[in-house]
Amino acid sequence: MIRESKSLGRVAAAVAASILAVSVPAGASTAAPAAPPSTVDAVTAPSAPVLANGGKLANTDHLDFLLDSVPLPAVPGHTTYRLEQDPSAEAPWTYADRNDDGTYTRVGGGNLDPATGHWTQGAYNADDISRAAVVYLRHWQQTGDPASKEHAFQTLRALTYLQTVDGPNAGNVVLWQQADGSLNPSAIPVELPDPSDSAESYWLARTVWAFGEGYAAFEGADPGFAAFLQERLHLAVGALNRQSLSKYGTFDTADGVQVPAWLIAGGADASAEAVLGLAAYVETVPSDEAATTALTQLSEGVAAMSSGSATEWPFGAIMPWNKSQSLWHAWGGMAPAAVATASSVLDRDDLLTAAVKDTAQFTPQLLAAGGPNNAWSPTPGEAQIAYGVDSRVQSLVATAEAAGAPGLLDLAAIAAGWFFGANPNGAPAYNPATGTTIDGIEPDGRVNPNSGAESTIHALLTMLALDADPELRAKAMGISVTKETKGLSVVEAETGTITGAGSVVRPPSSWTGEANISGGAYVELKAGDTLTIPMPAADQPSNIFPIVNQRLAPSGATTWSSAKGPLGTTANGGAGAQGITDAPGILFPFALRRALSGGLTSVTASTDGQAALDALLVQPLISTVSVDGSGGEATLYVSAAKSTIIKPVQVPAGFVLEQQQYDSAGRPVQGNRDTARASNVAVAPGGFTWVTLVRS
Numbered sequence: 001m002i003r004e005s006k007s008l009g010r011v012a013a014a015v016a017a018s019i020l021a022v023s024v025p026a027g028a029s030t031a032a033p034a035a036p037p038s039t040v041d042a043v044t045a046p047s048a049p050v051l052a053n054g055g056k057l058a059n060t061d062h063l064d065f066l067l068d069s070v071p072l073p074a075v076p077g078h079t080t081y082r083l084e085q086d087p088s089a090e091a092p093w094t095y096a097d098r099n100d101d102g103t104y105t106r107v108g109g110g111n112l113d114p115a116t117g118h119w120t121q122g123a124y125n126a127d128d129i130s131r132a133a134v135v136y137l138r139h140w141q142q143t144g145d146p147a148s149k150e151h152a153f154q155t156l157r158a159l160t161y162l163q164t165v166d167g168p169n170a171g172n173v174v175l176w177q178q179a180d181g182s183l184n185p186s187a188i189p190v191e192l193p194d195p196s197d198s199a200e201s202y203w204l205a206r207t208v209w210a211f212g213e214g215y216a217a218f219e220g221a222d223p224g225f226a227a228f229l230q231e232r233l234h235l236a237v238g239a240l241n242r243q244s245l246s247k248y249g250t251f252d253t254a255d256g257v258q259v260p261a262w263l264i265a266g267g268a269d270a271s272a273e274a275v276l277g278l279a280a281y282v283e284t285v286p287s288d289e290a291a292t293t294a295l296t297q298l299s300e301g302v303a304a305m306s307s308g309s310a311t312e313w314p315f316g317a318i319m320p321w322n323k324s325q326s327l328w329h330a331w332g333g334m335a336p337a338a339v340a341t342a343s344s345v346l347d348r349d350d351l352l353t354a355a356v357k358d359t360a361q362f363t364p365q366l367l368a369a370g371g372p373n374n375a376w377s378p379t380p381g382e383a384q385i386a387y388g389v390d391s392r393v394q395s396l397v398a399t400a401e402a403a404g405a406p407g408l409l410d411l412a413a414i415a416a417g418w419f420f421g422a423n424p425n426g427a428p429a430y431n432p433a434t435g436t437t438i439d440g441i442e443p444d445g446r447v448n449p450n451s452g453a454e455s456t457i458h459a460l461l462t463m464l465a466l467d468a469d470p471e472l473r474a475k476a477m478g479i480s481v482t483k484e485t486k487g488l489s490v491v492e493a494e495t496g497t498i499t500g501a502g503s504v505v506r507p508p509s510s511w512t513g514e515a516n517i518s519g520g521a522y523v524e525l526k527a528g529d530t531l532t533i534p535m536p537a538a539d540q541p542s543n544i545f546p547i548v549n550q551r552l553a554p555s556g557a558t559t560w561s562s563a564k565g566p567l568g569t570t571a572n573g574g575a576g577a578q579g580i581t582d583a584p585g586i587l588f589p590f591a592l593r594r595a596l597s598g599g600l601t602s603v604t605a606s607t608d609g610q611a612a613l614d615a616l617l618v619q620p621l622i623s624t625v626s627v628d629g630s631g632g633e634a635t636l637y638v639s640a641a642k643s644t645i646i647k648p649v650q651v652p653a654g655f656v657l658e659q660q661q662y663d664s665a666g667r668p669v670q671g672n673r674d675t676a677r678a679s680n681v682a683v684a685p686g687g688f689t690w691v692t693l694v695r696s
Contacts, residue, residue: 015425041259043574046233051432057463057473059137059435060148063132064457066106068511069153071181073160078174078183080161081228089158090151093432094668095390095452097692100160104436104451110188122187124330126203129159130210136458137210139218140549142464153225156214159207160232164197171239172197173204173335181442195683200243205264205274208236212277212291215306217282233281237294237669240274241263248297252322254512256576259322266580268305269320269331271298272338280339290348292590299342299351302335306354308362308663310686313378313545316357323581324514325379333372333391337398344402355399359408360666363392364688366640367414368487368623370443371423377516378422378547378589379490385440389418397465397472399672400666407662409472410690414625414636417479424628425493426481430459432461469531478631486636487623491533493523493547493613498530505612512549513583518615522549522668525613527556531605533616540598542617543640545589549612550575553585556609562600568592572611589617622683623648634692639683647681648692656696663687 008284014572053059060180065269067090072083075499080089087644093106110120119268136152139552162174162183175196176184185195195200212232217228244262251258264270278295280287305322308314318339319325320332340355342348366380372389374382400408417570419430425445430437439448466473494504523531546560548570555573559566570590596603596618605613622645623638639645651657659678661669664686683689 001145024075035270054141054431056467057143057432057477058139058460058467059432059463060135060151060460062104062435062437062451063092063135064147064151065104066096066433066453066456067155068106068123068179070158070177072158073181075163075183077166078161079165080157081225082157083161086157087159088181090154091129091158091452092155092457093123094121094125094128096450096456098449098451099311108179113351117180118182118184119176122184122329122342123179124158124177126159126162126173126175127206128425128457129155129162130203130206131457132453133159133210134213135457136214136463137276138461138464140345141217142468142693143308144163149221152214152217153392156210156225156229159210159229162203163207163665165233166234166280167694169197169239170203170320171235171237172200173207173236173364174202175203186415187285188539194611200240200264202265202267202270202273204236204239205270206276208233208240209277211236212281217281219284220437227347229283230285232275234290237278237290240294240298241290245294245297249526253407253577253579254323254581255325255578257325259580260304262297263301263305263320263322264298266322267320268302268318268322268335268601269329269333271302272332272335274300275302275338275342276334279338279345283345295342295345297350299339299348301352302356302600305335306357308330309357310361311619311642312591313390314362316361317641318358325586326515327368328377328508330372330385330388330391333388333395338392340395340399341403342616344643352403354404355395356405356665358407359396359399359411360662360688361686362413363396363415364625364636365488365619365623366392367411367615367625367636368485368638370481370485370487371418372415372523373443375508378587379516379518379617380488383440383442383444383514384418384423386419386437386455386458391666392460393465399468403667405662405666407660407666407688407690408635408661409469409652410475410660411688412465412492413472413475414478414627416466416476417482417627417629419462420477420629421480422482422629424482430463430482432463435460447645475631478629478636479627480629482628483621483626483628483633485625486620487625489536490518491535491616491617491618492519492521492534493531494521494616496531497534498525498529498531501526502529502531512585512587514581515587517549517587518547522612522614523654525558525605525611526606527607527609529607529611531613533605535596535601535603535616538596538598538618539602540594541621543621544592544596544603545617545619546570546592547587547589547614547617548572548608549587550585551610551612552610555611556607558605558607558611558613561604561606561642562596562602564597564600565594567596567603571607571608585624621645633690634690637681637683637689637691639685639687641683641685643685645683647683649681651679651680651693654695655693657681657691658694659689661687661693662676 108119108123397413
């Protein structure tokens, strides 16, 4: 079974190898497809989940089950709080395989050597230990649960043991640990950096996250332990200062675009998780100049990765990796939450702009394209996992608060509905009675029935966010069916008809070094060739984004047209300087000047030079997400238009339509009544409208 790679610094290679996809173990049964949703005239709807945990969604039982006592042997360079008095701590096993009887078996990463009891990777890892600590910290702070306080204390002790305290790698973190407590700095297969504490990493970033939130929580409850965490946080910040942050203010070139050179492991995704911890710490200790400076610098780097607009790919997303302009992945989802939180702590409104664009413009497009897929590379695809869903929820909630944008909470409810059945499988992904969460859902609805640490952790982070906001919780729990999504879609170039000497090319690998060739093939055209691509019939105009594998050398242009005239042109070559990327040229969805009129069934490309055409991204001017559940039927309308669009809606007898209109920042449209009742839906340019049907 393919497992998620812990070496997220090389997530692009994981995309290329389909490691991002969730696979079903051999012999495992797959869930039946979801039943067709009922029509609005049928008043029955799926019921909301029953809460057996004192009325709370967040249930740590399964995470508690994953925890084990870990001996902490005396090792040079590694120690922890009160090690002599307590030479053990707690850490969660990395994975939990579901057994036929419904129980789970805890397993480590890689293969087990029965003779040594060691896994080729390890039993526990710093990524999951740090995030488990965050769950227990938040659960303790939110509920006062003394057991969660103790689990937070013990997992933080385990995490500090993994941090190297002296030598050239001081402050960095060893990723893997065996069940007997021994460290495994070099996992099999090899992960980068190798050894894992030889450079900064995602696990260093997450360690900063846990240390920062840990200090804020324990400052009043256990000042001695808080002081120890503060010391270790400073050690981690020192490591960042001599590594990525030593490049603060400098920029690298990536396909002609200037990108910040000071991101942790080159990632806005990794840097964002460090920002979350630094923000919690600086809010508690605003006089700490070193931490404040690191928070400021990393936040600026994350915000600088904002890209596109409502009508330009990637539609306002904060891109996660500075070595690609055309790969977005769900592990970058915490970036908006990070800069939104930092904007409040640092009083920097400029940082909030990136968070608002990502959450209010990109996220609605993501939901309408089929939900929180693991990757757009650049076409939407891959499986859906709890990490990606939670990242959306966390970012929407944080940005809604920081920006005063209540519309983002409607989006958060839709995203969180994934856990309650509004997903490609149609069944709940999270069980509040047990605290278990499936490890993922493939695009065709098949599930990975296991419940490992990462899935459990991120589901619980979402449940804690919902428990903290009863209104949001009720709305999210009332969404358990995704009836339909009509949004961004893909039409492969190879489905078209070539006139001339062009041909379909199927390269040995779809991975270019920066992105994936959609469908594993593209069309190579010569000067004078044309390509006519059939388009699905549509009842409205659509923005068309030709995905061109643009070369470095100039090679003329391709003109795109429809039966009603020209749509625009794309350059075949002339890509920006390669810089730090892993391949020359760029595979990118380029915007055209005009939209394709509704009802047209083909697009023609004519080129005056050599062109490599991969696919077309088709973006309706109005995309929709229709959901249902115990909360009733509702639809999200998402605009990619430059002016307000009015959509007529057929309202069934006995119902009325209520709508809340939001602009491109997620704020209510001025003059719009929150419960406007009409038979037409108004959608602001680049904004979205939440529409519900209620009985009259």
